[in-house]
Amino acid sequence: xxxxEQSLFLSVREGxxxxxxxxxxxxxxxxxxxxxxxPGAGLQLLTYIFSNMDMKQDQRLxxxxxxxxxxxxxxxxxxxxxxxxxYFCAESLNTGGFKTIFGAGTRLFVKA
Amino acid sequence: xxxxxxxPRHKITKRGQNVTFRCDPISExxxxxxxxxxxxxxxxxxxxxxxxxxxxxxxxxxxxFSAERPKGSFSTLEIQRTEQGDSAMxxxxxxxxxxxxxQYFGPGTRLTVT
Numbered sequence: 619x620x621x622x623e624q625s626l627f628l629s630v631r632e633g634x635x636x637x638x639x640x641x642x643x644x645x646x647x648x649x650x651x652x653x654x655x656x657p658g659a660g661l662q663l664l665t666y667i668f669s670n671m672d673m674k675q676d677q678r679l680x681x682x683x684x685x686x687x688x689x690x691x692x693x694x695x696x697x698x699x700x701x702x703x704x705y706f707c708a709e710s711l712n713t714g715g716f717k718t719i720f721g722a723g724t725r726l727f728v729k730a
Numbered sequence: 731x732x733x734x735x736x737x738p739r740h741k742i743t744k745r746g747q748n749v750t751f752r753c754d755p756i757s758e759x760x761x762x763x764x765x766x767x768x769x770x771x772x773x774x775x776x777x778x779x780x781x782x783x784x785x786x787x788x789x790x791x792x793x794x795f796s797a798e799r800p801k802g803s804f805s806t807l808e809i810q811r812t813e814q815g816d817s818a819m820x821x822x823x824x825x826x827x828x829x830x831x832x833q834y835f836g837p838g839t840r841l842t843v844t
Binding site for chain 1: 821
């Protein structure tokens with residue numbers, strides 16, 4: 619089946635690292651993504667990882683993929699107040715159209 | 731601004747009325763997706779087009795919903811006989827190419843059915 623699950627809330631202090639976790643069910647996923655949504659704004663792709671990779675680093679962002687456990691994580695180093703947003707984990711299925719299945723989102727609160 | 735535009739941005743309608751939303755993609759993007767997002771949830775896939783062909787529809791898309799992309803450019807999503815449960819943000823996303831790993835999302839149309 620197609621399901622993506624993630625915890626609903628995370629609160630961190632400014633300057634700390636944030637780790638947002640996600641599990642997915644479809645083993646045929648080809649791409650896994652992290653999107654960011656700020657209040658009143660559209661969805662913004664933060665980063666993505668191919669399913670044959672274990673890790674991807676992009677400036678303050680590190681994505682780890684454990685394909686065996688179908689577990690994806692996003693680490694944000696030196697978290698800033700501007701990182702406060704909802705973070706969606708998503709997977710694209712290899713169905714030709716790359717239909718994307720999203721989790722319910724993790725709301726990140728960054729305390730100054 | 732991703733370059734994907736949606737119109738209108740907000741729509742308030744009475745139950746039972748028909749509504750139509752429009753999405754204008756980035757010009758060279760051949761794939762176009764419609765999603766619905768309700769409060770506290772992530773976007774749910776509704777349907778997608780490759781050029782003018784509608785290639786997949788979610789079982790969420792009841793027969794009151796219809797989408798078109800007549801010339802492979804802009805797309806419309808129509809909801810007939812709206813119900814209060816249709817209240818949501820309707821998102822359009824587009825991309826291009828065989829891989830198509832990044833979808834560019836529009837700002838959405840927020841529908842409120844009273």
